[in-house]
Amino acid sequence: MVKVVKIGGNVIDNQAALARFVKDFAAMTGPKILIHGGGKLATRLAEQLEIPTTMIDGRRVTDAQTLDVVTMVYAGLVNKRIVALLQAEGCNAIGLSGADGGAVRATRRAANPIDFGFVGDISVEGVDADFVLSLVERGVVPVFCSIMHDGAGTLLNCNADSVASAVAVAVAKRCDTELVFCFEKAGVMADVDNPDSVIAQIRPQSYKTLLADGVVNKGMIPKIDGAFKALESGVKVVTIKHSEALNLECGTKIVL
Amino acid sequence: MVKVVKIGGNVIDNQAALARFVKDFAAMTGPKILIHGGGKLATRLAEQLEIPTTMIDGRRVTDAQTLDVVTMVYAGLVNKRIVALLQAEGCNAIGLSGADGGAVRATRRAANPIDFGFVGDISVEGVDADFVLSLVERGVVPVFCSIMHDGAGTLLNCNADSVASAVAVAVAKRCDTELVFCFEKAGVMADVDNPDSVIAQIRPQSYKTLLADGVVNKGMIPKIDGAFKALESGVKVVTIKHSEALNLECGTKIVL
Numbered sequence: 162m163v164k165v166v167k168i169g170g171n172v173i174d175n176q177a178a179l180a181r182f183v184k185d186f187a188a189m190t191g192p193k194i195l196i197h198g199g200g201k202l203a204t205r206l207a208e209q210l211e212i213p214t215t216m217i218d219g220r221r222v223t224d225a226q227t228l229d230v231v232t233m234v235y236a237g238l239v240n241k242r243i244v245a246l247l248q249a250e251g252c253n254a255i256g257l258s259g260a261d262g263g264a265v266r267a268t269r270r271a272a273n274p275i276d277f278g279f280v281g282d283i284s285v286e287g288v289d290a291d292f293v294l295s296l297v298e299r300g301v302v303p304v305f306c307s308i309m310h311d312g313a314g315t316l317l318n319c320n321a322d323s324v325a326s327a328v329a330v331a332v333a334k335r336c337d338t339e340l341v342f343c344f345e346k347a348g349v350m351a352d353v354d355n356p357d358s359v360i361a362q363i364r365p366q367s368y369k370t371l372l373a374d375g376v377v378n379k380g381m382i383p384k385i386d387g388a389f390k391a392l393e394s395g396v397k398v399v400t401i402k403h404s405e406a407l408n409l410e411c412g413t414k415i416v417l
Numbered sequence: 418m419v420k421v422v423k424i425g426g427n428v429i430d431n432q433a434a435l436a437r438f439v440k441d442f443a444a445m446t447g448p449k450i451l452i453h454g455g456g457k458l459a460t461r462l463a464e465q466l467e468i469p470t471t472m473i474d475g476r477r478v479t480d481a482q483t484l485d486v487v488t489m490v491y492a493g494l495v496n497k498r499i500v501a502l503l504q505a506e507g508c509n510a511i512g513l514s515g516a517d518g519g520a521v522r523a524t525r526r527a528a529n530p531i532d533f534g535f536v537g538d539i540s541v542e543g544v545d546a547d548f549v550l551s552l553v554e555r556g557v558v559p560v561f562c563s564i565m566h567d568g569a570g571t572l573l574n575c576n577a578d579s580v581a582s583a584v585a586v587a588v589a590k591r592c593d594t595e596l597v598f599c600f601e602k603a604g605v606m607a608d609v610d611n612p613d614s615v616i617a618q619i620r621p622q623s624y625k626t627l628l629a630d631g632v633v634n635k636g637m638i639p640k641i642d643g644a645f646k647a648l649e650s651g652v653k654v655v656t657i658k659h660s661e662a663l664n665l666e667c668g669t670k671i672v673l
Contacts, residue, residue: 206489209466229494233462237493238485241564241572245516249570255518260501262511262557295555301518308497314505316497 162337163192167325169344172404173200185407187250192297196305196325203234223278223318235306254302259309267309267317281317288331326391333395343404348413363415388415418593419448423581425600428660429456441663443506448553451560452581459490479534479574491562510558515565518548523565523573537573544587582647589651599660604669619671644671
């Protein structure tokens with residue numbers, strides 16, 4: 162089973178949480194791939210450089226200056242920090258943008274109805290699973306940031322959750338694959354205010370009930386929808402769990 | 418013959434010169450590896466962030482903040498831009514810091530007599546030639562920035578010329594290797610003001626004469642000394658030439 166793990170931005174921003182996650186990820190046995198978000202560092206750097214940050218529906222509008230900022234922060238600082246920490250833990254990581262080795266190609270999002278600038282959308286066809294798995298087979302652990310390219314020389318800012326899903330689905334065409342979303346919460350909660358209310362398993366039928374009862378909150382809906390899409394495309398199981406629980410049997414498992 | 422090409426900072430700073438170089442590098446036949454300098458972008462970013470830049474003997478004193486800046490600029494912005502441009506030219510490049518795949522390990526420079534901070538020195542033993550050549554054999558072209566790691570989780574700012582030499586010498590233990598330094602001049606000049614005065618070949622004996630006659634200028638001496646060291650360690654030929662002449666038979670060839 163290849164494990165494709167996505168680590169969210171809030172963990173990246175917290176040095177202690179990141180160090181702990183890196184240790185756990187390095188200790189995780191079996192073939193694995195990491196995809197990391199960006200955290201608030203890019204927004205902070207843009208502020209310092211007096212580049213205005215515009216977010217629409219949670220997506221960063223990425224003009225040329227902002228593309229430079231996210232490329233520096235995600236593909237440079239965050240990616241290399243994580244890779245160096247993993248290497249120190251004995252995990253032979255290799256940091257990748259989509260351009261590296263032609264690993265993942267994205268398509269620039271159309272300027273209508275909203276012009277997001279240098280923002281890309283990911284499809285499974287854009288992932289070179291042969292290349293990614295050739296690294297994995299050599300015991301090398303790919304660590305992706307969410308900066309991809311269009312194949313024509315332009316870098317594109319993409320959504321890390323979408324990168325994780327596309328990579329997992331592409332890999333699932335060759336090997337059994339699990340997709341794990343790690344973040345700062347324990348999983349999908351029946352009661353957001355009660356950390357003990359983690360829903361252990363969600364299946365299509367129970368998801369309908371959770372939606373009808375309004376239990377699943379807004380931000381979680383695209384994540385779970387995405388999870389079902391990945392499952393329908395061949396991923397065996399999608400897990401949503403706390404970044405501190407990577408190697409524990411817990412969190413929310415989403416299965417068909 | 419594996420060609421290890423170093424491209425200097427002044428070319429990186431000039432978008433037209435870089436685009437032309439990238440096209441030529443992509444068109445160059447045979448196995449190849451690129452090492453790039455950083456250019457003035459890091460100094461400019463540090464200025465914008467009001468981080469003071471201190472240079473001693475041409476080396477950047479690299480405190481923690483400055484390390485973040487050079488990691489963002491060299492490993493992020495410059496490296497990914499070059500890789501995306503090469504991919505657009507049909508060259509399957511992969512951007513690497515020393516931490517990626519454990520490709521190149523450096524040693525932090527001693528704080529005495531001058532504390533350069535997070536600055537590393539490179540040795541041939543630090544280069545994982547097996548890994549680098551495994552990429553080359555698959556038709557993938559490694560593109561190194563000069564950010565390396567110590568293997569214990571710390572990134573180190575290194576000299577790109579030294580990275581190029583160490584990589585070339587490590588590769589030369591397995592295959593015939595040529596080391597090419599590309600910069601904004603036509604080669605080693607008998608008269609710095611006369612671009613037609615390129616010295617076609619330098620051998621140990623003629624180098625002694627050039628030194629005695631004061632023909633070789635200060636900045637060039639460490640480059641040529643380094644070239645002879647690389648030749649003595651197994652590199653077949655070292656060429657110093659203009660970045661616009663990558664695929665032309667010209668420049669200065671240094672041989673034993």
